[in-house]
Amino acid sequence: MKQILHISSSPRSEASVSKQLGNAVVEKITAKYPGSILKKRDLTNPLFPHLEEAQIHAFFTPAEHRTPEQLKSVVLSDTVITELKEADIIVIEAPLYNFGITSTLKSWLDHIARAGATFRYSENGPEGLIKNKKVYLAFSSGGVYSEGERQAYDFVIPYLTQTLGFIGMTDISVVRAEGLAVPGIQETALQKGIESISVE
Secondary structure: OOEEEEEEOOOOOOOOHHHHHHHHHHHHHHHHOOOOEEEEEEOEOOEOOOOOHHHHHHHOOOHHHOOHHHHHHOHHHHHHHHHHHHOOEEEEEEEOEOOEOOHHHHHHHHHHOOEOOOEEEEOOEEEEOOOOOEEEEEEEEOOOOOOOHHHHHOOOHHHHHHHHHHOOOOEEEEEEEEOOOOOOOOOOHHHHHHHOOOOO
8 A cells, every 4th residue: 555646737627638647657556556545736726826935934944933924834835745755656747838847836846845844954965855755757748858859858857857856756757648749649649658657
């Protein structure tokens, strides 16, 4: 039995390919680990908020010195960090929008990447504190970015692997449904992505 955290970031409804791919990853995980507990965090419903100045000040204020307003301002961040810590497996849907991640996914990352909570600085440099997790990235894109001349335009997978790795999550697998706008590829792109899913 596993604790699974499923992060959805596309503003589209169920027609979203990243959602379909992410759901397929979750289905294969639950088939391998029957009885697993699934927690879903949809970053678009309700819309996940950007960081504000009050939250940033609260992050850098020791908990015992926070005002009631500051304590309230960090509740969401504390909640999503707890979800992350409790999970054994994290599935993140990551569609490519204008060569990068969605703004809601960036906001979620801003809330979870906190010094003293998910990483720390030591005499040996930064150390990630969210360890022993398995991460699956469900990537979708209109073009093909895994190889060829457009590979340099993919700022989704490199950014996510570096950011998640910084806070300790280095066991990352990528599942791709790409070429969704390319004739001759788009017809089978999602199915090929689903068939490529390998659950560890």
